[in-house]
Amino acid sequence: MTTSFLNRIRIVLCHPEGSLNIGAVCRSMENMGISKLTLVGDMSGIDTSQVKMMALHALPIFENARVCDSLNEALSETVMAAGISRRRGKHRKKLSYLPEELASMAAATCSGEMALVFGNEQNGLSDNEMAACTMACHIPGNPKNPSLNLSHAVQLLCYVFFRQAEAGLGDRSPVPLLKIEALADTVESTLKESGYYDKTDRYNTRLFFRDIFARAALSEKEADHLEKVFQKLKHLNLNHKESK
Known part of the structure; x- marks a missing residue:
């Protein structure tokens, strides 16, 4: 061990x-x-x-x-x-x-x-x-x-x-940072589509989410679930804009 x-x-x-x-x-x-x-x-x-x-x-x-x-x-x-x-x-x-x-x-x-x-x-x-x-x-x-x-x-x-x-050790199997970075990209692009960034982002929101996801040691299933959530939000934002 x-x-x-x-x-x-x-x-x-x-x-x-x-x-x-x-x-x-x-x-x-x-x-x-x-x-x-x-x-x-x-x-x-x-x-x-x-x-x-x-x-x-x-x-x-x-x-x-x-x-x-x-x-x-x-x-x-x-x-x-x-x-x-x-x-x-x-x-x-x-x-x-x-x-x-x-x-x-x-x-x-x-x-x-x-x-x-x-x-x-x-x-x-x-x-x-x-x-x-x-x-x-x-x-x-x-x-x-x-x-x-x-x-x-x-x-x-x-x-x-x-x-x-x-x-002794635990039993969590976290995803690599490459997947965490991709998830953080999805979060950021979703926020942009929603109009969240009404001015320059002084708080480096993408990095904020990236670090939280990494510290959480997300499993493959958890990371995939979050990816789907934010992808759906992005899709809903686009549909909302097109319907106006």
């Missing part, structure tokens, strides 16, 4: 800057039985010898890592994507979970990959990168010096998920 859960966890590093840090992340992952790594961005400058220096026996994690051009590409097949960041703000998630809360939510499901997304060493996750995630997670720390080294943050999250795996 522990192995099956941990095999569903994917660590995603957005535009990592240091080869040594990547190696340290690999070692932190292996310590906790997590082996799936995705690197987002141009990796041509990464020095494999420096990665190996820090990764030691965990080098295969780096060698088997998936490399993606964009974060959206990296997250497309996942069912949950949590951006790990201490920063809050107008363009960040309204809710931010503790690592233990995040692990508990993940353990309520029994299938699908879950991404833990980390920003680069200097700037963390950008607003756009956080928006690509479906939820936020923060690690509490000393307010005078709250920033953790990248590999330390990864180690802490991996440890919490390792401990959660030992506690």
Whole structure:
């Protein structure tokens, strides 16, 4: 049970800057039985010898890592994507979970990959990168010096998920984010057809629904039902307009 859960966890590093840090992340992952790594961005400058220096026996994690051009590409097949960041703000998630809360939510499901997304060493996750995630997670720390080294943050999250795996899992099978994104598109287009957007959408309503649907871990049946509901509403809106 522990192995099956941990095999569903994917660590995603957005535009990592240091080869040594990547190696340290690999070692932190292996310590906790997590082996799936995705690197987002141009990796041509990464020095494999420096990665190996820090990764030691965990080098295969780096060698088997998936490399993606964009974060959206990296997250497309996942069912949950949590951006790990201490920063809050107008363009960040309204809710931010503790690592233990995040692990508990993940353990309520029994299938699908879950991404833990980390920003680069200097700037963390950008607003756009956080928006690509479906939820936020923060690690509490000393307010005078709250920033953790990248590999330390990864180690802490991996440890919490390792401990959660030992506690048991749920039985929900959520749909991947690709289907959630499509459902959010349907909701947005339905709202547009209804005239809901009488002015510029300042609240990013599509993203609001997308994140709620993702946090709900919708099953295939639930997602299909919601899709039909909003498609019917769209059809009714069009018929109403044509009848005028």
